[in-house]
Amino acid sequence: MTTAVFLQALGLVLDPYVLLVIFCSALFGLFVGCIPGLTATMATALLVPITFFMPPVPAVAAIVTATAMAIFAGDIPGALLRIPGTPASAAYTDESYRMTLKGQAELALGAGLIFSAIGGLFGTVVMILFSPALAEFALKFSSFEYFWLVVLGLAGAVFIGNASVLKACISLLLGLLVACIGLENPAAHPRFTFGLPQLMSGVELIPMMVGMFAISELLRYITNMEPQPVMAVQKIGNIFSGMWGLLKTYRWPLVRGSALGTVIGIQPGSGADMASWMSYAVSKKFSREPEKFGTGHVEGIVESGAANNSSLAGAWIPAIVFGIPGDTITAIAIGVLYLKNMNPGPTIFVNNPENIYAIFMVFIVANLLMIPLGWMTVKIATKILRVARNLLMPTILLFCIVGSFAINNSVWGVTLILFFGVAAFVLEENGFPVAPAILGVVLGTMMEENFVTSMIKSDGDPLVFFTRPIAMWLAMATLLILLWPVLAWLNRRLRGALAP
Template sequence: MDLISAQDFAAGLSILLDPYVHVFLIVGAFVGMVFGAAPGLTAPAAVALMLPLTYGLGLNASLALLLGIYCSGYFAGSIPAILINTPGTPGNAATALDGYQMAKLGEGDRAITTAIIASFLGGLVSMLLLSGVAPVLAQVALSFTSVEYFSLALLGIVCVAGISTGSLLKGCAGALIGIFISTVGLDPTSGVPRFTFGIPDLLAGIPLIPALIGLFAISEMLMKSFRSNVAQEFLTSERRASVGNVVRDFARNKWLALKSALMGTFIGLLPGTGPAIASWVAYGEALRTKREGDKFGHGEVKGVIACEVSNNAVTGGAMIPLLTLGIPGDPVTAILIGALMIQGIEPGPFFIRDHGSVFISILILLFVSNIWMVVLGLMARRGAAQVVRVPAHILVPTISVLAAAGGFAINSSSFDVMLTVLFGGVGFLMVRYHFPVATVVLGLVLGPILESNLRNALVRSDMDPTVFFTRPISAAILLAIVVLLFVWGREDRRQRRLVSAELGEDVAEARES
């Protein structure tokens, strides 16, 4: 592969010499830690809130900040999941099943250390896969037309609906709401305004970042201000775990770890999925292959390994479609598009060829940010859980001000601030009635890809829908959709049975919400 020249490689590596890059990686890892650990605040919210700050930073520093948040943010939710049975993000919900039981047995520290190392491994494997798969896929993607892009976006929507972690119907509804919202603005084919109600600001459509900040951050702040401040019961585990013992755990379960990493990467690669789905699928697989003597649901370390390896493996996987097709693999990468565009870089099939050094830099940043995640994680494993104790009267105004500033900064528009608040209200209603908010975001991102490519493909073929079956790659993707739907439809029922048989009805119910 002569896509990336030696100079690009050297230029990409030189990012390590920039002290600011390290500063921002650490800041990012710290912010990710805080947002990941605080229930309700997630990595996408952190990345969306921090994005406006990257205007003033250079390319390297802004990528360092955001990728630092990305890796830590997917891990840190496991700390409160383990210590107080309150997952910091939906992606760590499955971790709580065994992690909290371990903490109850006084092994909380071992569980957290396991989660840290698992996250590191997941991030590492997925980064390696990213470095190998992306350049090849970028080559293939050069032959993709609207037909293939449409099929891919459809696959993304089906993934959202098919393996959504909550109610299937509510997941679908969320995705469709997102697609509907994405139709606001100028029609992509005829240029005629739709649903703009004469408001010129709406001509450009609903801007992603303000909508995202509202859906992810404001909604949770509204939820928090409705809940009373309940003091959380911490499980104190005096027993410190030795890292050596934890590493031996991994040596024993290396195949499980590798399998979970591959699953996480693959799920990350599918547009429309994310860490929550990855961790449940990996946990389900660990359950399916359990051996005699495994005590899943009662503090089995394998449960923590499977979940935490897979959810951090999403990071590298989700970058693959982003950097090769311009289609984000998960909610965070949807925002990273914006971050790259601010720096004048358009992700797509030409990204690796035109910006080879940036691609190398991204790989290196992912690797280093995983290291910082381990360092900060080991240092702050107890402290991070204290984030849960930050009282609402401090957290809510702080995040709300940040959210308003973030909503404004993207386009220097007060209209966008109103949208942020409006979407906060929408998000609040969705969280309140257990609709998964992330599916709206994915609908919002995939909707325009779905629509404009469907219409382009049909215009190109004189309205002949068979093009989707006669072009081989598209046909293969459509076939994959059918297979996935079939498999997930069966797996889901079986897993639900398995989970409820193993762990009791309450867990199966927890999964629903």
């Protein structure tokens, strides 16, 4: 990038109109992210009609800013109410909510804010420096590599939370079973639809997630007649207190989560949801204090929070360089790029260098702006803690119903949240974690499609899954995670036998 192009791009970003668009989009993204049932993808879709009337840079800036803010804002209702605002926040919702119950709400919210911003800046730097090279590497991933990547994520699912491995596996299998429903399979054959046309397209993730987290919590409140904990009337302190200490203590988990989130974001179809889940699982697996996970431990929030925001920038790498969407958000954004004559591809750096580098700068501005506006949003949202629970819970139920109905303008979404809310309540009352079930739904379809596609390519030869270089390394990483408890047990026994 020449000095002239840099100054030209900087001038585009510092234009008062562009800065106003960024500010308004940030407020809109924070609002959408805080409401359970509304997602960053929905925020992007709602902005598209408005971008028709904007020049290229502010149009794309609106999408970039709103999505970054929405992904972070989903942490707020997760920490305060155990209801993730977006799917990307679901991985560590239990962790942050338990911290709130222990009187550490400001630590959970501060970690979510600061490390989301750092993760977003990390992904942006990687995007600026290595876009062409990383996008080319991502294109080497075929169905074989995608299969192992998904299995790697599923393998980590059984270590999420503090439940027994057996119960986590059962929960994961239930999620995989739900993922089988509908026509979303290689044969396009309707499975487990029970004659209901609404199930032909499968189970919508958003109503399921809202039901399993929000409705189950409402049912738990209804059945629990004990006095509410003190946290319902406490005041949230300084959310920035202790952040420097967390940064020094968890600097390597921060780097690991940011890097993993960026890499997963580059893979087409992955997105922030998968990055968050996988990063949380990896965090617990390699933590020095894995027994604290699921009890209100900030380490998982640090690593997973950094991953979901860094994946946003990662998803733009294949979108910009090759026109391949990294997630649903960039799929919408690619349409906006074409609409503004910024056709994605290697030539975009030649034909529109000032515009593309202006977009890179918008990522930096958005993640920096996230800190003051995020702090303001937390201060407003924490007023919820002083609202009487008998008034708050019906209001939450209303938002859940409206959000689920708005997805397809159908009562079916409301039916789903009620069904899965009751199911999650029964599971959790018997010690089964719901997080692996949701991960099974997120990754189940992708695993099946890539497995069947790979078997067709290889004429039914399973050895191909281990002979391709990248697939082989992913297979080794998966087996390592699965066998880690056994290896650790053998290591302890060996040290005990050799001890004098």
